[in-house]
Amino acid sequence: MRLSRHFLPVLKESPSDAQIVSHKLMLRAGLVRQTAAGIYAWLPLGQRVLQKIAQIVREEQDRAGAIELLMPTLQSADLWRESGRYDAYGPEMLRITDRHDREMLYGPTNEEMITAIFRDSARSYRDLPRTLYHIQWKFRDEVRPRFGVMRGREFLMKDAYSFDIDEAGARHSYNRMFVAYLNTFARMGLRAIPMQADTGPIGGDLSHEFIVLAPTGESEVFYHSNWEKPAELSSVDFDDVAGLQSIVSTYTADYAATDEKRDEAAEAAAGDALRQSRGVEVGHIFYFGEKYSKPMNLRVQGPDGAEVIPHMGSYGIGVSRLMGAIIEASHDDNGIIWPDAVAPYKVGIINMRVDDEACTAAADDLYAKLQAAGVETLYDDRDERGGAKFATMDLIGIPWQIVIGPKGLAKGVVELKRRATGEKEELSIEDALAKVSA
Amino acid sequence: MRLSRHFLPVLKESPSDAQIVSHKLMLRAGLVRQTAAGIYAWLPLGQRVLQKIAQIVREEQDRAGAIELLMPTLQSADLWRESGRYDAYGPEMLRITDRHDREMLYGPTNEEMITAIFRDSARSYRDLPRTLYHIQWKFRDEVRPRFGVMRGREFLMKDAYSFDIDEAGARHSYNRMFVAYLNTFARMGLRAIPMQADTGPIGGDLSHEFIVLAPTGESEVFYHSNWEKPAELSSVDFDDVAGLQSIVSTYTADYAATDEKRDEAAEAAAGDALRQSRGVEVGHIFYFGEKYSKPMNLRVQGPDGAEVIPHMGSYGIGVSRLMGAIIEASHDDNGIIWPDAVAPYKVGIINMRVDDEACTAAADDLYAKLQAAGVETLYDDRDERGGAKFATMDLIGIPWQIVIGPKGLAKGVVELKRRATGEKEELSIEDALAKVSA
Structure with a gap:
């Protein structure tokens, strides 16, 4: 969604x-x-x-x-x-x-x-x-x-x-x-x-x-x-x-x-x-x-x-x-912090810059792939500051959060965050997709 | 069930x-x-x-x-x-x-x-x-x-x-x-x-x-x-x-x-x-x-x-x-006559003779296979006359009905009936299973 x-x-x-x-x-x-x-x-x-x-x-x-x-x-x-x-x-x-x-x-x-x-x-x-x-x-x-x-x-x-x-x-x-x-x-x-x-x-x-x-x-x-x-x-x-x-x-x-x-x-x-x-x-x-x-x-x-x-x-x-x-x-x-079994969505995508073509293309593509894989995903595609988006995803407790920003994309990575532990890692979009679809 | x-x-x-x-x-x-x-x-x-x-x-x-x-x-x-x-x-x-x-x-x-x-x-x-x-x-x-x-x-x-x-x-x-x-x-x-x-x-x-x-x-x-x-x-x-x-x-x-x-x-x-x-x-x-x-x-x-x-x-x-x-x-x-999309169960199994070991073994086995295939199945395993079982399956409108009786089993077949048309055919249990699981 x-x-x-x-x-x-x-x-x-x-x-x-x-x-x-x-x-x-x-x-x-x-x-x-x-x-x-x-x-x-x-x-x-x-x-x-x-x-x-x-x-x-x-x-x-x-x-x-x-x-x-x-x-x-x-x-x-x-x-x-x-x-x-x-x-x-x-x-x-x-x-x-x-x-x-x-x-x-x-x-x-x-x-x-x-x-x-x-x-x-x-x-x-x-x-x-x-x-x-x-x-x-x-x-x-x-x-x-x-x-x-x-x-x-x-x-x-x-x-x-x-x-x-x-x-x-x-x-x-x-x-x-x-x-x-x-x-x-x-x-x-x-x-x-x-x-x-x-x-x-x-x-x-x-x-x-x-x-x-x-x-x-x-x-x-x-x-x-x-x-x-x-x-x-x-x-x-x-x-x-x-x-x-x-x-x-x-x-x-x-x-x-x-x-x-x-x-x-x-x-x-x-x-x-x-x-x-x-x-x-x-x-x-x-x-x-x-x-x-x-x-x-x-x-x-x-x-x-x-x-x-x-x-x-x-x-x-x-x-x-x-x-x-x-x-x-x-x-x-x-x-x-929703336990996975009752979370409203398993994955949240945060597009840090909706005005950046590369970010939006990557986020749209990831969203489409998660949808196709049947992973319940909430996609924050709003024109808002990154800080507000982080706060919302944490407030509503989405277990896995994937952050897509211009700096990471330039390096070929996104950030995957686990809500329960706060753990963050940088990895390729493919690896993030595989990890949250498992 | x-x-x-x-x-x-x-x-x-x-x-x-x-x-x-x-x-x-x-x-x-x-x-x-x-x-x-x-x-x-x-x-x-x-x-x-x-x-x-x-x-x-x-x-x-x-x-x-x-x-x-x-x-x-x-x-x-x-x-x-x-x-x-x-x-x-x-x-x-x-x-x-x-x-x-x-x-x-x-x-x-x-x-x-x-x-x-x-x-x-x-x-x-x-x-x-x-x-x-x-x-x-x-x-x-x-x-x-x-x-x-x-x-x-x-x-x-x-x-x-x-x-x-x-x-x-x-x-x-x-x-x-x-x-x-x-x-x-x-x-x-x-x-x-x-x-x-x-x-x-x-x-x-x-x-x-x-x-x-x-x-x-x-x-x-x-x-x-x-x-x-x-x-x-x-x-x-x-x-x-x-x-x-x-x-x-x-x-x-x-x-x-x-x-x-x-x-x-x-x-x-x-x-x-x-x-x-x-x-x-x-x-x-x-x-x-x-x-x-x-x-x-x-x-x-x-x-x-x-x-x-x-x-x-x-x-x-x-x-x-x-x-x-x-x-x-x-x-x-x-x-x-339930349309398939809203039927309470897709398949009904009628065991004609629960006191017959071969019938019950075949019906139990078919039921287990349908369950494993995720096909919603109602299994009439009651000790009742066949006529009463036919009447119940028709009354409650189960779209596909598989009848298992001693005569058919001796020939290696069961009867598959389509509720909507009344069409019946004799076929092997494997073929019946394949047809209703499709």
Whole structure:
């Protein structure tokens, strides 16, 4: 994409109302604009990153055997009366009345709807196990929205729901999501630590939060220093019950807890290895058995012909919130440092002198070659000073930057810069092309 | 995907409340389920088709130079007061009050919001022209939702908005979308006819509806028989002002009009070539000049330093509605006939005898090879009768179906069936694989 034709409104100054670094940088880099309290429009750069985050989430859900569908944003109040949550849910639920005076709501979560959908068609144990998920906008009417997309009101969430014949099956479905989550966050360059958690309004007896360490996080967290090793992808057969349990056991062996769940004995055992920080919740998984299936009358025929009430779990990832969490975890004074996997563009080309024929010809040619190679490229072809172009590329965090100027071209070289390390090298255009296309 | 692990609830009987064929088939084939009046959940098969339709729309918008962003579903009433539409818009607008008693609404369209976003950053003529679009859920509180997703309340729409320095520029932006629309619908196997249209609540003086012929369509339409030729893709440079105008002129030369816009002289001239049918609107484009930019105070500095009010247009495609339109245009007594470009899976494998080791080994192997080749495949590995499996594959409209049975295998062949034509041929597994992977 040529920047001269793009819509990328960056800000020179930090907006005064933004308190945390991710919120400041998302506004400055032109990722989002607030359109109402806690409601954001995703500008083109933000939209690209959001889609990349969602796509990684989707691929790891699919790999774990979950099936994608898409439920609507608005739900009928009657559905929530079946579970008893319509009256129980507080003022965070946005209640709506339509033109026929029917009571509706903007879904904050979908346990009731997915249970009703599954109930419509599941007949026997052969229809189990299933895990269904969707990636859809949710609304929670926060009393005080803040921190940008980290605590917004309209937000994009991946929520999955599992249906199993019994508790053992449900535990395996839970483990599938546990491992899928570790892989999802690792692919985004994040070390997310699973911590035992309270179940809150979802209910149930087994629950983990996945928390990314960040000094500005909303929760205080305590963990063993073993968690400081970088995240790794688990290559696993998701149908292997014992193998999956063993990964989960390994990952829950090292102490990690939020403030509400601290364990004095475990902390004493950790000794000098105990660490304290703040963190941002990016995922939350729950096993809650028959909490929704029972009152909503979801039943299937078991192998022996008797009726069985399926056991359920639910599994959320804050897709839009993740963008904030990634920025909190990966930035410097100059701006965002996108991990390659979620960067809006992999390569940025800076043409230092658009009025210089040789520079522009070389930059146009490189841009065409990168396009042809399928490398996502942002080409700064604007008539601006070099300094402003450097600042923009760093602010918006493009991982590889290729600078084309008249002095270098005279020597037959361009400058290739790696945003994450600041490392620069001079090399021929062909070598730069080969390096960033790899 | 193995059908034994999928979530694909097909219905044997046509639901009694569905009046038109697309609605019936969408329910029977397990594409959607109604969750409230005019509100649908997209089951896995429907979700896949919806994403494919949206992706074609996206690619053709990008090709025409439009830039994607993503605006939220909820908007503040104050924004709509700036244009005067908050009070003017009727009861189809879903009005919402949040916990702080702020007036909001579920966006039925986004002229106001995009104008406000553009106003925040556009400063000079150099920031023009731009066309911005998003693909997002909308809500229109229809008094009587019906025909399934064709006249639902919550629906997925692509809406684009163009900003130009003057009317001539705006006309070119309009032509870009006109041609992009022809290509978009042609890629889905649809002949969509552009017809001059009333501008309705969007306003403005130039407008075309794109209408797909279908006997169940909501509008009566009149057109020249020249429109009966199949749709073709226009290969065009979208920056070529004269070239684009020439395509638009060609496509508007043949008479086509909705009931409200009939032209007696043109119909007399068409003579025997005049055709009458019904149609479904799948897109609508508008040029409306300063209708929003002026009251909302969007101004940029022109080349001579004087302030200019940009000219705007807006361009909608009913993404979820298109699924109904495609089915209306492409089905038979046995079910849906998906055009290849939007089919949920390209290939279906029917294992006739899961209890036969040779059949299952051959089917498993073929499935693995298709997966490895990146061919989207639905594998019916359920323990069901062959007849039920044939019926399901036809109902859900999979374009290529490979039937593996014991008799054929003994001869070294499988049966390859083309859903659209019903053509069947016996060939080796290798040849079938090569044919469907092409």
